[in-house]
Amino acid sequence: MTLYILLVILAAIIAYSIFNWVSQRRIAKTLSQEEFVAGYRKAQLIDVREPNEFDAGHILGARNIPLSQLKTRLKELRQDKPVYLYCQSGLRSGRAAQMLHRKGYKELYHLKGGFKQWSGKIKTKS
Known part of the structure; x- marks a missing residue:
């Protein structure tokens, strides 16, 4: 019986994860670094x-x-301009896209693989 309950819980977690992944892919277009570079300046x-x-x-x-401040800082983002998002690996930017989509943002993009895959110009705070 305990094994059955654990299997049901595991199946629910897997189903939820798949649902989240599919909905994130519908909401935000995942871009390669080249595609990201081509559009983020605009x-x-x-x-x-x-x-x-x-x-x-x-x-x-x-x-x-x-991401932890996004809800309270939405007024800093314009809904009439595309939003290009990135995080370290791509997970948080996907969640950010879901949140923005629920608030009415339509043109959402995020960087495939996140910052750890980035090989372009970077800036550090010295």
Whole structure:
């Protein structure tokens, strides 16, 4: 009986994870670094990592609005311009896209693989 309950819980967790992954892919277009570079200069480039991660290195021109503060800082983002998001690996930017989508943002993009895959220009806080 205990094994049955654990299997049901595990199946529910897997189903929820798959649902989240599919909905994130529908909401935000995942871009390769080349596609990201081609469009982010005409958009709002947002780093959703925490400030210490941002200070250690970020994409040149990015603004830091951590996922943990996004709800309270929505007024800093325009709904009429594309939003390019990235985090360290791609998980937080996907969650940020879901949150923005629920608030009416339509043009949402995020960097495949996140900052750890980035090989372009970066800026660090010295």
